[in-house]
Amino acid sequence: MRSIKAKLIVLYSLVMIAVLSVLSIILFLSLRNIVYKPIDSSLLKRAKSIDSMIKNNSFRFSFSDINGNKYSFSFSDNRLWVYSSRYSKYFFQIRSLQGETLEKSLSLGKMSLPFSKNFKRFENINFKGKTLRLLNYVDPYDRMIIQIAYDTNREAKILNNFTLLLFASIALIMIASAVGGFVVSNRALKPINDISLKINRISNENLNESISVDGVPYELEVLVSSFNDMLKRLDKAFKQQKRFISDISHELKTPLSVILMQADMALKKERSSDEYKRAIESIKEKTDMMSKLIEKMLLLASLESKYNKMSFSEVSLEDLIKEAIALFAHKADKRGITINIDIKDRCSVKADRITLLEVFSNIFDNAVKYNKENGRIDVSVKKADRFAVVEVRDTGIGIPKDSLSKITEEFFRVDESRSKKTSGFGLGLSIVKRIVELHNGKLEIDSEEGKYTSVKIFLPIA
Amino acid sequence: MRLLVVEDEKTLADLIKEGLEEEGFSVDVAYDGQEGLFMAQNEPFDLVVLDIMLPEIDGMEILKSMRNNKITTPVLMLTAKSDVEDKVSALNIGADDYLTKPFSFEELLARIKAVLRRNFKEASNIIRIADLKLDLSTREVERAGKKIDLTAREYALLEYLALNKNRLLTRTDITEHIYNYEFDFDSNVVDVTVTRLRKKIDKDFKKKLIHTVRGVGYMIKEEE
Incomplete structure (x- = not known):
């Protein structure tokens, strides 16, 4: 069952049924007790009175007990006249312990009160369509059983009516509570519907809007605020994507x-x-530049989904750096730039060799491109905690303080006119950052304008 | 006609300048927003070709400042973005037309001419003054059905006079609108050009169209 509403209703209906059933059973039993207690005590009193009458010999009929004593009694006794009419509500029958009828009241006529060997003291019986309360009173001394019964039709009717009333009210309560539950759960769920309506109004056009918490119940505020947080993240990603495009x-x-x-x-x-x-030369130059740019953009875009396709192996940083430097040695030479390598610790990292080579190519490219004539590039590798740290420090033009935080953004260039001269696209460091992140590493860039730029790469040691 | 091109891609700006100059315009170029805004506000251009994505101040900001300072010079926006929103907001803040990169030179030229014509309230490309006929699109000039060959500078002067027909133009007006920033304003090159133009337009005809207002400037008009 997936509906919260149905679950709620069923659950609390079950609880209601259980509570009401227990309650009605208790009510029924205590009412029955209230009804039968006086009847039972009056039956007992009557039985004892008949017993004593028998003992006092006031009966006018006679029979012998086991000792041969003869008893007799008569209905003239005014204590017995209630049993004498056929319309009377009281009945008695005197039996021997074996169940043999010794005497019975006139009110019984030709009928007999039922008797079985394993009788109970009090029982309810059906007698000629009437419900009787029957007492089987045993007089152990006189070895006889005095059965005395009372027509409880009125009381049974009261009990029946009461039971009926109980059932009817349980049914009514159940219906009312089901309807009430439906209404309550509807009202409880209304804020959720409201929120979902508000959510429906959000499209990619108005992602920057948030869902107001006005009128939202306290319990749902958490949901709304986490939804708003998600919206914010989505909006940021969406805007970034849009800007990138x-x-x-x-x-x-x-x-x-x-x-x-x-x-x-x-x-x-x-x-x-x-x-x-x-004209043709200029066109060719621009075309070359464009194809390089497209290559870089495709690389950057492919990095987004690259992780699954990367093959990690143990790579010696020293070898990789030397390989990258070899690619730029010629360019550096032309500008009179010297490259010094200082391997303080030999480190290996788990990396995708080709993408990691791209990182160092980009960094050396920058270090050569933005360096001064006859400048220097110092490369060092050392261990720090569980990271291998590669620092590439140039003696170049540096990066202004206010641009440092934006330097890894796509297409960000410190100075448009300068980058035109040096033909940068503003993608190199974005690519570096992305690749380093794919290797669970981090990138730190520090610089002083006109003096140096230092790029530090932290990679987890294999 | 004197135009300003504000474009940060130097090669593109220089090519546009070169092309437009071949078409007889005098062209100044600004490579960033700051310079572009300064020039647009301080020189009387007939039209500004304005790129939106610029370093320093972007094209939208330049256009806004121009319009806020009541500079009504027509502006043709250039942009690499093709969003409709961008186009609409550019037109809303007072751009006269909008061109999306990449564009061909012919398209740029046609749009520039259309904006200029609209600005001078000419309904067609052909201006007639008495029996003088000027075709703005082909730059052909005829008088009494006879074709007249003009140099680019002479044509530019005639076109400027014709677009402002019946209006007195001072020498400064003329130098400012048919020469660019690099021009030496002290020379009497305007008078020389006017004299040469008169020789070609008016000399063989009884009815003179170019009139001198002594000590002030020149105007072109039909009636004596």
């Missing part, structure tokens, strides 16, 4: 415009072959 479109369309414009200009009228050559 708009950045991509800007970064791609601008060089594309240049290419198109260059071609248009070349074709506008007759040009000299020198002019054509220059």
